[in-house]
């Protein structure tokens with residue numbers, strides 16, 4: 285009935301991969317999703333028999349960085365399988381058709397896969413001034429979102445812009461950008477924040493939906509617990525240095541070279557929930573802290589407006605330095621002296 | 635949610651607390667100083683300023699005689715010493731705290747490793763509990779203790795406890811616990827100038843005054 289009836293296993297076979305390679309990928313996927321080993325046979329069965337997921341990927345106020353991260357995710361599925369498996373029915377950056385034909389194919393896909401397709405939104409939405417700041421094919425972004433969200437089986441907001449508003453939402457937010465979930469009240473939105481998020485996480489959440497038919501377990505901010513349940517600090521390999529009170533003082537001093545903790549250089553790992561320290565980037569090669577840069581919390585809400593990339597986490601935001609301390613002491617001293625003077629005067633100098 | 639709270643307690647609220655703290659302490663200190671004493675025209679019989687400094691310097695060691703410590707006031711001395719050592723050490727030398735002080739004072743601050751801060755935290759917390767119980771049971775201390783003291787002890791204990799929990803056992807609740815720790819610490823900072831906790835500065839004033847008085851009268855203490 286559908287042209288996309290191939291399962292993941294069919295794809296592996298057609299591309300000349302062995303069953304062993306297929307099983308290895310499934311094992312990795314199950315582990316990434318935090319499934320118990322007892323579920324393994326069911327996972328295999330699901331990916332042998334269920335058709336590949338249909339994905340409609342909308343881009344609004346974005347930079348396509350999330351897409352870039354997604355297509356470079358090769359830890360779980362090999363590159364040639366990935367893009368065939370996750371059937372991108374509509375993706376402005378990646379699809380061949382353009383203009384009128386592209387819009388037509390989206391309409392078709394929505395009808396064909398109604399109730400089952402996965403809607404991925406990249407970028408924030410701008411409903412302000414009837415959505416004139418972001419339009420595609422003559423329609424406003426907010427309208428396009430509603431249209432596509434209605435028949436979706438699962439809605440994923442990919443990246444910090446779609447999850448929280450991100451950079452377009454940052455002060456002074458000229459386009460009135462908002463998070464996807466703000467416009468889809470009453471609908472469950474899975475947030476996969478990060479600037480960009482880890483590609484393997486996007487792939488796992490999409491594949492996880494094919495396996496279970498349900499969205500993953502989410503935390504109070506709509507993030508999958510399996511990937512955002514712990515802070516970077518919880519799993520950071522530099523943690524022993526933090527515990528021992530050994531900190532790099534600058535980016536290239538001896539201590540930095542020895543791999544000491546980056547807290548003093550402004551690391552936001554202690555309050556940033558993400559899987560960078562475990563899954564890592566580029567096929568598990570590295571992540572910011574490993575390459576010597578403190579985490580700046582790109583997956584947390586409003587990270588851009590917090591504006592303290594290189595100041596230590598515990599330091600007062602907005603600043604309270606010697607000047608402020610002196611000012612408050614001076615005001616206090618003046619008030620104290622004034623009060624003493626008044627007290628004395630009232631008591632007639634006694 | 636938890637991160638929003640965290641940003642508030644480490645941002646605007648902490649800033650506010652620090653303003654209240656410095657302003658309040660300076661206000662009370664200078665009010666007492668400027669209020670001064672009734673004029674006393676008698677000529678000093680000794681050297682009051684020397685005696686004031688001497689008293690401040692040697693007072694903390696004056697009770698440290700064997701008899702004093704181990705027969706009569708062991709709980710006060712040992713508990714008090716451990717508590718103050720722990721509390722002051724933790725306040726200034728835990729890395730996160732030290733960096734805050736560095737920001738406030740503009741001076742570089744040393745930091746200490748977790749293992750030492752853990753020991754100090756257990757010592758301070760344990761001795762605070764013992765001191766509080768002792769206070770509640772001791773017939774004399776009981777009379778000198780009001781609601782304020784119990785409240786202050788409770789607030790300090792819970793700040794210590796949440797700090798310890800956050801670094802040791804928080805797990806996924808880390809950000810919540812850290813925020814709670816900072817919220818309570820902010821409240822403590824605000825509360826200090828209004829309470830007897832400000833003894834960290836008045837102590838020197840009153841002890842100095844005792845020494846000064848003794849010096850003026852030419853007696854020893």
Ligand code: SF4
Nearest residue numbers: 517520545546551553
């Ligand atoms: S580098 Fe950052 S995340 Fe790693 S231990 Fe230090 S503060 Fe924590």
